[in-house]
Amino acid sequence: xxxxxxxxxxxxxxxxxxxxxxxxxxxxxxxxxxxxxxxxxxxxxxxxxxxxxxxxxxxxxxxxxxxxxxxxxxxxxxxxxxxxxxxxxxxxxxxxxxxxxxxxxxxxxxxxxxxxxxxxxxxxxxxxxxxxxxxxxxxxxxxxxxxxxxxxxxxxxxxxxxxxxxxxxxxxxxxxxxxxxxxxxxxxxxxxxxxxxxxxxxxxxxxxxxxxxxxxxxxxxxxxxxxxxxxxxxxxxxxxxxxxxxxxxxxxxxxxxxxxxxxxxxxxxxxxxxxxxxxxxxxxxxxxxxxxxxxxxxxxxxxxxxxxxxxxxxxxxxxxxxxxxxxxxxxxxxxxxxxxxxxxxxxxxxxxxxxxxxxxxxxxxxxxxxxxxxxxxxxxxxxxxxxxxxxxxxxxxxxxxxxxxxxx
Numbered sequence: 078x079x080x081x082x083x084x085x086x087x088x089x090x091x092x093x094x095x096x097x098x099x100x101x102x103x104x105x106x107x108x109x110x111x112x113x114x115x116x117x118x119x120x121x122x123x124x125x126x127x128x129x130x131x132x133x134x135x136x137x138x139x140x141x142x143x144x145x146x147x148x149x150x151x152x153x154x155x156x157x158x159x160x161x162x163x164x165x166x167x168x169x170x171x172x173x174x175x176x177x178x179x180x181x182x183x184x185x186x187x188x189x190x191x192x193x194x195x196x197x198x199x200x201x202x203x204x205x206x207x208x209x210x211x212x213x214x215x216x217x218x219x220x221x222x223x224x225x226x227x228x229x230x231x232x233x234x235x236x237x238x239x240x241x242x243x244x245x246x247x248x249x250x251x252x253x254x255x256x257x258x259x260x261x262x263x264x265x266x267x268x269x270x271x272x273x274x275x276x277x278x279x280x281x282x283x284x285x286x287x288x289x290x291x292x293x294x295x296x297x298x299x300x301x302x303x304x305x306x307x308x309x310x311x312x313x314x315x316x317x318x319x320x321x322x323x324x325x326x327x328x329x330x331x332x333x334x335x336x337x338x339x340x341x342x343x344x345x346x347x348x349x350x351x352x353x354x355x356x357x358x359x360x361x362x363x364x365x366x367x368x369x370x371x372x373x374x375x376x377x378x379x380x381x382x383x384x385x386x387x388x389x390x391x392x393x394x395x396x397x398x399x400x401x402x403x404x405x406x407x408x409x410x411x412x413x414x415x416x417x418x419x420x421x422x423x424x425x426x427x428x429x430x431x432x433x434x435x436x437x438x439x440x441x442x443x444x445x446x447x448x449x450x451x452x453x454x455x456x457x458x459x460x461x462x463x464x465x466x467x468x469x470x471x472x473x474x475x476x477x478x479x480x481x482x483x484x485x
Contacts, residue, residue: 110254110286110316118347120283131166133344138163138175138185143192143203145178155179155440156420164348165341172338176205179440179454181414181422184327185345186229187335196438196455199240200323205229225304229329229342236321237433238465242267244314244324247299250275252314254285255322275299287313289343300328311343320433372479376400380411380475387415389423391475403428412439412452412473419443421450425473432463439473448477 137160146152161175163185177183178194186192186205195202206228234240236258245262248255249272262268277296281289292298292308300310310328327346329339373380377397383390391412396405405411405428414423422440429435441452456471 110314112287112313112315114348117283117287118344121289121344121347131168133164134167135162136165136167136170137161138165138170138173139188141174141176141190141192143176143178143194145180145194145196153179163345165345169338169341173341176203178203179422180438181424182349184229184231185338185342187338199238199243200233200235201438202230202232227331227335229331231325231327231346234324235436236323238435240324241321244322247312247324247326248314248322250299251280251288251312252286255314258321277303287311300326303330306330306332309339309343311346371477373475374478375411375473375475379478387417389414389416389421400428403430416443421452425452425454427456427459429459429463432459435459435465439471450475
């Protein structure tokens with residue numbers, strides 16, 4: 078789509094949506110906001126600039142496993158099913174693959190590309206490109222991206238970690254709903270008080286916390302420089318009550334041959350948005366009307382499992398004395414994620430006295446006829462100032478001791 082057509086679409090959209098996007102200028106830290114995928118997808122379909130597409134139908138998209146590297150340098154390859162059932166236009170299904178590392182979510186992309194996933198103390202990054210040359214500058218998680226070819230990348234910045242500076246950098250420009258959070262980081266000197274305009278960017282609000290963006294060719298935008306071709310993407314916040322917001326940026330810089338895939342890639346992110354396994358610890362209490370899956374033993378503690386659809390959460394029922402001393406209580410959330418194709422994958426939490434729970438990514442198989450779950454990840458190490466000083470390989474094992482039917 079040309080820049081002129083983009084602005085014609087945008088001017089019509091703003092008349093309908095600008096009042097909705099501006100309704101909430103500040104958020105209460107005690108409140109949260111989530112991602113309603115179905116509702117946002119309808120807005121995306123009906124009024125997204127340049128995002129019209131054929132009807133979606135369920136298709137089995139081949140899985141492409143991504144090498145995953147953590148802060149320790151350890152690299153692993155996920156064990157994935159051969160395909161994932163996703164909703165895509167039938168005529169484009171043959172051009173797509175689902176790229177996924179050890180995190181809870183993957184990203185659609187052109188079939189036959191390569192991918193890498195990175196986890197760090199501030200969040201994670203999943204990167205997809207036609208060749209391995211896109212990853213030559215990525216020996217370390219924090220490396221700058223110099224690659225100028227076709228690229229799809231999703232980054233997650235966690236607001237309760239060192240990722241807060243990236244959350245605030247983007248939020249200061251496009252998410253006034255978290256102005257209080259941004260102002261707090263400005264007062265602490267974590268981000269600059271001034272916010273330079275980004276003339277290469279155009280934004281369309283699906284909601285006060287979800288934005289579709291376009292960065293013009295060779296201009297700088299909220300997701301980096303659009304080298305060689307315009308860049309389209311999605312930026313959104315997720316926030317649990319009482320916690321800092323997390324930011325997801327999904328950007329796609331594709332050539333003419335793959336340009337028609339961009340709306341499908343963004344639509345898939347929207348539709349999966351409420352199944353992402355948020356990086357925030359969430360409420361200390363289980364959701365309303367939970368479906369209990371009995372009591373489980375974990376590292377000297379007793380926990381209970383809450384299951385709603387594919388969603389899975391482990392909460393403490395009787396924490397052992399050691400973890401109680403670090404701040405865990407009955408009802409405290411230990412793991413939040415999804416069950417998919419014989420695996421659990423999502424976010425676990427480290428507890429330390431005087432610190433907020435710190436998230437990290439874990440995944441692993443369901444074993445022994447669904448009576449045991451074994452997940453692994455790189456757990457952060459915290460100092461006395463609640464700062465992440467490194468990571469260590471961690472194993473989380475859960476063994477069923479009392480089924481829900483027996484408990485009842």
